[in-house]
Amino acid sequence: MGALDGLRVVEIAGLGPTPFAAMWLADHGAQVIRITRPGARHVLGLDRDVLDRGRDWIELDLKSDAGRETARSLIARADALIEGMRPGVMERLGLGPGDFPENAALVYGRMTGWGQSGPLAHSAGHDITYLAITGALHAIGPAGHPVPPLNLLGDFAGGSMYLVAGMLAAILHARQTGQGQVVDAAISDGVVHLMAMISGLRASGMWADHRQANLLDGAAPYYAVYECADGRHLALGAIEPQFWAELLHRLGLDAANLPDRADPANWPAIRAALAGIIARRSRDDWAALLEGTDACAAPVLSIDEAPTHPHMQTRAAFQGGQPMPAPRLSSTPGGVGQGRQIAIKEALARWQATAHG
Numbered sequence: 619m620g621a622l623d624g625l626r627v628v629e630i631a632g633l634g635p636t637p638f639a640a641m642w643l644a645d646h647g648a649q650v651i652r653i654t655r656p657g658a659r660h661v662l663g664l665d666r667d668v669l670d671r672g673r674d675w676i677e678l679d680l681k682s683d684a685g686r687e688t689a690r691s692l693i694a695r696a697d698a699l700i701e702g703m704r705p706g707v708m709e710r711l712g713l714g715p716g717d718f719p720e721n722a723a724l725v726y727g728r729m730t731g732w733g734q735s736g737p738l739a740h741s742a743g744h745d746i747t748y749l750a751i752t753g754a755l756h757a758i759g760p761a762g763h764p765v766p767p768l769n770l771l772g773d774f775a776g777g778s779m780y781l782v783a784g785m786l787a788a789i790l791h792a793r794q795t796g797q798g799q800v801v802d803a804a805i806s807d808g809v810v811h812l813m814a815m816i817s818g819l820r821a822s823g824m825w826a827d828h829r830q831a832n833l834l835d836g837a838a839p840y841y842a843v844y845e846c847a848d849g850r851h852l853a854l855g856a857i858e859p860q861f862w863a864e865l866l867h868r869l870g871l872d873a874a875n876l877p878d879r880a881d882p883a884n885w886p887a888i889r890a891a892l893a894g895i896i897a898r899r900s901r902d903d904w905a906a907l908l909e910g911t912d913a914c915a916a917p918v919l920s921i922d923e924a925p926t927h928p929h930m931q932t933r934a935a936f937q938g939g940q941p942m943p944a945p946r947l948s949s950t951p952g953g954v955g956q957g958r959q960i961a962i963k964e965a966l967a968r969w970q971a972t973a974h975g
Contacts, residue, residue, distance in 0.1 A: 620947075621647055621947055626698075628689070629651070630699070630701040634777070635702065638774050640673060642779075643785075644673045645952040650672065651676065651692060652670075672955040673957050675959055690717075690718075693721070694720055698727060705730065725785055727785045731804065745773045746769075746772070752806055752813065757835060764829070771812070772805045775809075776808030779808075788801050831882075840854055840865070841854065841856075844892060845893070852901055854915050856913060857914070860912065871892075
C-alpha cells in the first residue's frame with residue numbers, strides 16, 4: 619500500500635533510468651508489471667539488484683505477434699507506460715503512443731538521453747555524454763579536469779526523477795480530463811533544468827565559467843573538502859557568517875587573524891590555514907567535535923560506512939543493505955516489495971481484475 623495504490627504501470631525493461639523510475643513508483647504503491655525479453659537475466663540477482671525491486675515481471679518476445687498482443691492487452695488497461703527505447707522503436711513494434719486509441723487516458727512515459735527529437739535523438743550515449751553538452755560536466759571537478767559525478771546527476775536526477783515527475787503530472791491531468799499524453803523525458807533536458815540556479819548566477823555575473831572558481835564548486839574555503847590526519851576527509855559547508863563563526867571557534871581559529879573571506883583573492887590563504895588545522899586530527903575526531911553543531915561540517919563516509927552512521931540508522935535510511943523509499947509520506951509511507959517472475963495468464967488476469975470501471 620502507498621500513495622500510488624491502484625495505479626497500474628507497464629514497464630518495458632531497460633537500463634538505469636527506466637528501472638529506477640519504475641522502482642520509485644512501485645516503492646510508493648503503484649502496481650508495476652515489467653516486460654522483459656525471454657531469457658533475460660538479473661545480472662546482480664534479485665536480492666542485490668535494488669532497481670528491480672517491488673514489481674513482478676513477465677517474459678515477452680515483442681518481435682513476435684503473440685508477444686506484442688500480450689503487451690498490447692496490458693498497456694490498453696494501464697494508467698501509464700514506461701519505455702526507454704530509441705525513438706521510433708516502439709512505433710515499429712505497433713506499441714507507440716498512437717496505437718492505443720481505446721485507452722485515451724494512457725500516460726506514455728518515454729525516457730531517453732537526448733529526447734525524441736533533435737540531431738542526436740537517434741544516436742547512442744551514456745550519462746557522461748548527456749552531461750557533456752549541458753554545461754554541467756564542465757562545471758564539476760578540479761580546475762584542470764572535469765569529473766563525472768557517478769551517474770547520479772544524469773541518469774537518475776535529470777532522467778528518472780524528471781520522468782517520474784512528468785508522469786505524475788500527466789496522470790493527474792488525465793484523471794481530471796480523461797486525456798493522456800506523452801512524457802518526453804530527456805536526460806539532457808533534465809540536467810539543463812537542474813542547472814537553473816547556476817545558470818541564473820552565471821547570467822548575473824556571479825558565476826565564473828570555469829571550475830574551482832566559485833562558491834559551490836570547491837573554490838571557497840568554507841565550502842570544500844579537507845584531508846585529515848588519517849588520510850580521510852572532512853566536508854565543510856559553513857557559507858553563512860554565523861556558521862563560519864561557529865566553525866572557526868571550534869577549530870580554534872580567530873577570524874581577526876584571517877583575511878576577509880568575501881574577497882576570492884584571499885581564499886587560498888584561508889584554505890591553507892584551515893587545511894593546516896584539520897590535518898592535525900583524524901576525521902572521526904573532527905566529527906565528534908563538529909557534528910550536530912552549526913559549524914556545518916560532516917565526515918566524508920565511504921559507501922560501506924554510510925549505513926552505520928547514527929543519523930542514517932535512526933532514520934532507517936538503509937535496511938538490509940538497501941536504501942529505503944524516499945521521500946517519506948506521513949499517511950501513506952512507501953515500502954519495499956520483492957519481485958518475482960509470473961506467468962502471462964496471471965499478469966493478464968490480475969490486470970483485468972483491476973481494470974478501470
